[in-house]
Structure formats: structure tokens, C-alpha cells
Amino acid sequence: MHLVEFLGCTPFLIYFLRSKKVLSFHKLIPLIIYINGFQYHILFSESRFARSVDVYSNVIMVWYVNYYTTEQPRAIIGSATAFYAYLLNQQLNSAMVHVIFVQWFLLHLYAISHVRDRHKIIIYGWNK
Numbered sequence: 445m446h447l448v449e450f451l452g453c454t455p456f457l458i459y460f461l462r463s464k465k466v467l468s469f470h471k472l473i474p475l476i477i478y479i480n481g482f483q484y485h486i487l488f489s490e491s492r493f494a495r496s497v498d499v500y501s502n503v504i505m506v507w508y509v510n511y512y513t514t515e516q517p518r519a520i521i522g523s524a525t526a527f528y529a530y531l532l533n534q535q536l537n538s539a540m541v542h543v544i545f546v547q548w549f550l551l552h553l554y555a556i557s558h559v560r561d562r563h564k565i566i567i568y569g570w571n572k
Contacts, residue, residue, distance in 0.1 A: 446485040452543030453481030455551055469565035470512075473505050473554060481547075506550065512564075513557035522553040 456474040465471040480498045488494035506523050513519045529545035 446489050446539065448539035449542055449547070450481055450485035452539075452547045453478045453485070455548065456481070459551060459555065466564075467567045469508075469567070470559050471564075472567075473509070474551070476505065477502065502550075509554060509557050509559065512559045514560065515557045519553055519557045522549065526550050526553070 457478040460471070460474040460478065463471055463474075480501055484491075484494045484498040510516075510519050510523055526546050526549045529541065529549070533541045533546065
């Protein structure tokens with residue numbers, strides 16, 4: 445169990461719950477990250493499959509935000525920095541490095557990376 449890494453996902457849930465954005469895939473990203481963090485860091489921390497699901501889904505969401513954001517080149521440089529921190533931490537194996545320089549750094553980038561409404565995948569029926 446990776447309790448520190450999971451607790452590092454809590455700001456994603458708080459950000460999702462406090463967000464006033466229309467319900468879309470873009471708004472769901474923090475919730476998806478929180479759920480993936482729970483399933484990998486708490487439920488299946490020794491599972492290679494759960495780790496793969498966590499890593500690949502996070503990569504897809506980072507690509508999505510980087511592709512559609514209006515905050516370039518800041519977003520791509522920040523994402524690359526977080527990726528290098530992730531790679532470095534594979535050697536360090538530090539929960540705090542992962543939380544601060546990967547999780548929270550990417551949450552900050554998500555929060556400042558605006559995506560135009562026309563690029564959001566709106567979930568109809570939930571926005572009443």
C-alpha cells in the first residue's frame with residue numbers, strides 16, 4: 445500500500461468537487477486521477493496491471509490537456525518536467541518526490557491550462 449501517494453491524490457478530488465465547470469471529460473480528469481490513484485496506490489499496489497492502467501490513463505489525460513490547452517508552451521514544458529521527475533523518482537523511490545513533483549505539479553498545470561469549450565467532450569444530461 446502506498447498511503448502517501450494516495451493522500452497526494454486528495455487535492456485532485458477537492459479540485460473536482462470545487463470546480464464550477466460544466467460536466468465534461470475535461471472536468472472529470474481530476475476525479476479519474478483520484479479514482480485511479482485509489483485503485484493503484486491503495487487496493488492493488490503490487491499489481492503490474494493496475495500500475496499500467498494508472499500510468500497509461502494519466503499519460504492519455506496529459507496528452508489531452510496538452511493538445512487542447514491554450515497555455516503552450518508552458519503546459520508541454522511543465523508536463524515534460526513532471527515526466528522527468530517521474531523517471532528520476534524511479535531510482536529515488538521517494539513518495540514525497542512523487543507527490544510534490546509529479547502529482548501536485550501536474551494538478552497545478554491542469555488548473556492553469558484552459559481548454560476552449562469547443563474542444564471539451566460535454567456529458568449531456570448531467571448539466572442541468
